Amino acid sequence: MNELAKAIKLRETGKLEEAQTLLLALTEQDPQNPSVWYQCAWVHDAMGQESEAIPFYKKSLELGLQGEERQGALLGLGSTYRTLGMYIESKEILEEAMNESPEKREYQVLLAMAQYNLKEYNNAMEILLRLLAETSNDTGIQSYKKAIEFYSDKLDQIWD
Template identity: 45%
Template structure:
């Protein structure tokens, strides 16, 4: 019988393998670990990540979905929302990507990558105006470029409605 301590050690080993660019080995171990702990959200998340990293996006989706249905740390939840949203987008499932990335951006508004991927997915659904607005706000919030900083107020004003004419 595998104990919780064994689970933690085996999961740590698999994550270390992925981090060491031995992702296929990690994936195989994570799949086996997932069979022992089928309702473990953290294992599902790590398994999704390994699949995604190997370019196996379609296979990653059910693992991401399973992970998000369970209990994750905030950091892992943020990563799973970003991973699933990005994966949906890669697979052409744009509406699913927008829905997932909107959830992520709402739950983690300080996370710029979630907003950047949301903007891309919005572009894919024909909502380029909303995507551009998000990107412009992200730019004004994060840029260290002096010229952007100097025009921050104007950029933020126009980001509200790029079609406005005065």
């Protein structure tokens, strides 16, 4: 098992301090490996060190992180920005993520949360209502799916 795989296993088994120590060492040993930086960001987030996670997320993305790891880094960075009150940055990253991977509904949920924080209530509600209509298996919601979708962007409209 290589050192990165070992660090991931440590994180997955809750040995966060050990994983963090190993990952920080790996950023020095293999500074051009975007996966190392991403995993380092992830472990910082898992430890409640959100502010410290940001530069690691950003570096992983700058180094060209790809695939599922890139999707995870965009989600992690967008979510972390939001939890730190950096709502505009959160919105920007999550919109970038949605443009790259529109099928990933989790980006839409987090974007709606950032929009709520930015007092963009209509946009946030529209996203959540559309997601609810698209993904719910509830028979009552499905019976009103067309109406929910139709009204999702007309919440302030009054009908005569």
